[in-house]
């Protein structure tokens with residue numbers, strides 16, 4: 098009973114396939130003036146009968162105050178090629194912008210390296226503190242050394258002075 102339904106479904110669909118593929122093989126862009134989607138029409142004029150035209154929906158034939166965008170199939174294909182070339186150029190320019198952005202990104206990585214160097218800086222600060230404390234130790238040692246020196250000097254000076262005084266005393270006694 099259902100066999101008939103299936104056979105009907107399989108045979109349908111091939112009727113308008115040719116028309117659909119003919120109408121869809123060129124993509125519809127937006128009107129460069131109005132920014133609305135262009136429409137594809139089939140001419141009914143005697144001299145261009147059955148030819149495809151791509152036009153702005155605002156374009157009214159014979160009315161110069163309406164949008165003037167209308168192209169024959171050939172003209173429209175040329176227009177699309179120009180558009181694609183322009184877009185490729187924009188894309189390339191965008192690529193350059195992206196390259197610049199990537200360069201900026203790289204400098205951002207540099208900032209990250211700065212962050213790392215920040216860590217290094219912290220380590221250096223820590224080392225400086227250690228050095229400061231070491232210097233403090235050295236200063237302490239120097240002071241101790243200085244004290245030692247003065248004590249040594251004192252230890253040396255006192256007998257030397259004593260000896261000198263003794264010599265002077267002896268000499269004065271001899272002179273008299």
Ligand SMILES: [Zn+2]
Pocket residue numbers: 128129130131132153154155156164165166
């Ligand atoms: Zn338009």
